[in-house]
Amino acid sequence: MSSETILHGHTAGEAVHTHDDHADHGHHHEESFLTKYIFSQDHKMIAKQFLITGIIWAIIGGLFSVLFRLQLGYPDMSFPVLEDIFGRWAKGGRISNEFYYALVTMHGTILVFFVLTAGLSGTFANLLIPLQIGARDMASGFLNMLSYWFFFLASVVMFASLFIQTGPAAGGWTIYPPLSALGQASEGSKLGMDFWLISMALFIVSSLLGGLNYISTILNLRTKGMSMTRMPLTMWAIFFTAVLGVLSFPVLLSGAVLLLFDRNLGTSFYLSEIVVKGEILPNEGGSAILFQHLFWFLGHPEVYIILLPAMGMVSEIMSVNSRKPIFGYLAMVGSLFAITILAFLVWAHHMFVTGLNPFLGAFFVLLTLLIAVPSAIKVFNWLTTLWRGNIRLTPAMLFAIGFVSLFISGGLTGIFLGNSTLDIHLHDTYFVVAHFHIVMGVASFFGMFAGVYHWFPKMYSRYLNNTMAYIHFWVTLVGAYLIFWPMHYQGLAGLPRRYTDFSNWQSFNQFAGMNKFISTVAMIVFAVQLLFVFNFFYSIFKGRKVKSQNPWGSNTLEWTTPITPGHGNWPGEIPEVHRWAYDYGKDGREFIPQVEPVGADESKH
Amino acid sequence: MMIDVLSDQKRKIHPHKFTLWVAIGSILMMFAGLTSAFIVKRSQANWLMLEIPVIFWYSTAAILFSSVAIQLSLKALKQRNMLGYRRWLVITAVLGIIFLVLQIIGFIQFGDQEIKLIGAGSNASYSFLLAISGLHGLHVLGGVITLIVIAIRAVSISNRNYSSVPLEIAATYWHFVDALWIYLFIFFNWMK
Structure with a gap:
């Protein structure tokens, strides 16, 4: 029976793609709660599922960072409440070494994969692709549903690993062997590691199906x-993201x-x-570097899998809210393409000091520094899009501008770290932590927040609360810099990552106050994220209702659908596209939607 | 307008077929990763030269013939020769199963020659052979299951669907796992 419904779903989906005489299709299905909210094949519902699952993971992952910042900021204090909650993991109210490693590992894994990969591109690829290119749904709604449910399974396995006796994986999110390969080496390399690998295998299947x-x-x-060059930049960014993921x-x-x-x-x-522990293992002839090559061949593109969707959304939101065409559309597409290619050619810059041949390192330095070129093109184009724009500082726009600020500050330190010689001093210090948190973590979060604020009206037909949004933005932006800026100094002074307590080191004692400061700010920023979560769920039910079909005055196709689009998106025919997505402030008009035919006095775009 | 739509349809590849091609690219990357790991490992110390048993030649022949069989099945379906279609479909699935069985026998034979594939005293060269062929085998198994599902649909009376698209997609995938094995087989024999 179920396979028949699937088959039916497919043929219906195919029929829709013929573009004509299906005016009556969509949103008249009899849908039960189960098919509408749980096993939905509607891309908009799947997007919401990805987003809400991502939000739950973000709370967990963020909470973990608060816990280990507690240890780093207040190494001499004990918090009995921690022992009440975590038992032997926090004996005497202090986070144990094993627990600290588990927290750091899970913080990385959760935020990199479950929040910023699945939660970010899963949400916005699903929501925006059919809406912005003018399609009823994804090519295969069924595969799309499977993609979410594999992600859900991966989430269940990863979540379960938090509760096993020996704890979750604790060898760092990069799970380098031999530590991760030998159960006897550490608590976190026992069952928790197997759960981690199974969960990641499921996660990979999910990303591949989605991609x-x-x-x-x-x-x-x-x-x-809708030719390729008429697509909004969000589509290009998501397209290259999917290519990176699939390969x-x-x-x-x-x-x-x-x-x-x-x-x-x-x-x-x-x-x-x-x-x-005194036992000689029978293994011989293996190579730990081999794993690093295989890991970072994904690991580096993964950085761009996280960042590109944010870049795409920022480009779109920035153009809409500057009431100006995006500056250098083709240069934006070209730089996305260049970043995609380079993403595959720089993985070994993560391995400069792990025993990589220094001669090889020289080539990877060159290729790594080349990424500065497309990145600089993008920054230049964002700034020139803002230049003399009629800027509307909506929450989405603020986050988009914040993204550019963070991308510049985080990108500049990338030039330091891309040099293999400087890396001898900087590797495994807080300089690295500061760099990747700003450029990939916080920046991508800003892109994601921008997207949520901008497309929330399309998702739930209501607005998010603006006051809470402005508090969210300013505290997060200032907080992010206050947290990660000082870490650059710590890193330059050689403060190593992954240490639970620095008070025993004469040379690192001086940072006690700074660590306390960072931890305090981290807690405030985390609290403000909870404010966002509250705003999100509150506004789903109680937010101000959207009254206009096109609240932002945007050109793209998603705003030609009804305020609450049904399954199939457009009640009538799918609109035809006549121009690119960025005709803002043209011929004395504020914006010209893509569906409007090119006038006799205009040249074709 | 109508002609426009039709020519548009003709020019465009079926979305599911296209998806399969992207998936093939993805699977290729996985095996590219594995075989390049093999090459890296091979250039390091303590590498045993592989001895590929003769039985792998037979399994290679089986999967080669199965590719011919699925092509004949597709041809029969397009000519509405339903009997031939079902017959060649079943032959393809059986050849696929024979391939898998021969592969497994091949790996059991290593045990007889006292070559350890896994566990203490195993060498990475043979472990690689097992891991890579095993992953390929899983992909063949997926193909066999697909073929069986299509075969069951073909004999079911309630089904009056003569679309060749599902079989075309299955055939493309089947040729792909076949070609993938040929690549791996040449790779193992050449790289040892």
Whole structure:
């Protein structure tokens, strides 16, 4: 029965793609609660599922950072409440070393994969692709649903790993062997590591199913007139994100499969001549560097999988709210393309000091520094889009501008770290932590917030509360700089990552006050994120209702749908597109939607 | 307008077929990762030369013939020769199963020669052979299951759908896993 419904769903989906005489299709299905909210094949519902799951993960991942910042900021204090909650993990009210490592590892894993990959591109690719290219739904609604449910399964496994006796994975989110391969090496390398690998395998399947769908939808289901160069930049960014994911996640999978072999079948892919606690292991001839190559071949593109969707949304939101066309549309597309290519060629800059051949390092330095070129093009174009714009400082716009600020500050430190010689001093210090948190973590979060504030009216037909939004923005922006700016100084002074307590080091004692300051700010910023979460859920039910079909005065197709679009998006025919998405402030008009035919006095775009 | 739509339809590849091609690219990246790991590992110390048993030649022949069989099945379907379509479809699935069985026998034979694939004393070269062929085998297994599902649909009376698209997609995938094995087989024999 179920397979028949699926089949029916498919044929209906295919019929829709023929563009004509399906005016009566959509939002008249009899839908039960189960098919509408749980096993939905509607891309808009799947987007909401990704977003809300992502929000839940973000709260967990953020809370973990508050916990370990508590340890770093107040190493000499004890918090009995922690022992009440975490038991032996926080004996005497102090976070144990094992617990600290588990928290750091899960914070990284959760935020990189579950929030900023699934929560960010999962949400906005699903929501925006069909709406912005003019399609009824994804190429395969069923695969799309599977993509969410694999993510959900991955989430369940990862969440379960938090509760096992030996704790979750604790070898860092990069799970380098031999530590991650040997259960006897640490608590976190026991069952927690297996859960981590299984969860990630499910997560990879989810991303691949999603990515396949995004690519084939964007390339095949664009409405009449929507040529590739008329697409909004969000579509280009999501397209390149999907390409990156589809080509790099399988490599992580092969690395993870070999790691599973080493863990459970006694092979020696990564293990070689090791003595653990006096026991000589039989493994010989393995290479730990091999894992790093396989891991970072995904790991580096992953950075751009996180960042590109944010870039795309920022470009779109910035143009809409500056009431100006995006500056250098083709340069924006070209730089996205260049970043996509370079993303595959720079992975070894994560390995400068792990035993990589220094001669090879020289090439990776060059390729890494080349990324500055497309990045600078993008920054230049964002700034010139703002230049003399008629700027409306909506919450979405503020977050978009904040993104550019963070991208510049975080990007500049990337030039330091891209040099293999400087890396000898800076590797594994707080300088690295500051760099990637600003440029990839906070910046992408800003892109995501911008997207949520901008498209919330499309998702829930209501607005988010503006006052809470402005508090959210300013505290988060100032807080992010107050947290991560000082870390640059700590890193330059050599303060290493992954240490639970610096009070025993004469040379690092001086940072006690600074660490306390950072931790305090981190807690305030976390509290403000909870304010956003409150705003989000409150506004779903009680927010100001959207009255106008096109509240932002935007050109793109999603604002030609009804205020609350049904399954199928447009009640009548899918609109035809006649121009690009960025005709703002043209011929004395504030904006000209994409569906408006090109007038006799205009040149074609 | 109508002609416009039709020519548009003809020019465009079916979205599910396109999705499959992207998926093939993705699977290729996985095996590219594995085989380049093999090359990196091979250049390091303590590498045993692989001895590929003869039985792998037979399994290679089986999967090669299965590709021919699925092509004949597709041809029969397009000519509305339903009997031939079902017959060749079943033959393809059986050849696929034979391939998998021969692969498994091949790996059991290593045990007889006292070559350890896993566990203490195993060498990464043979572990690689097992891991890579095993992952390929899983992809073949997925193909076999797909073929069986299509075959069950083909014999079910209630089904009056003569669309060749599902079989075309299955055939493309099947040729892909076949070509992938040929690549791996040449790779193992050449790189050892």
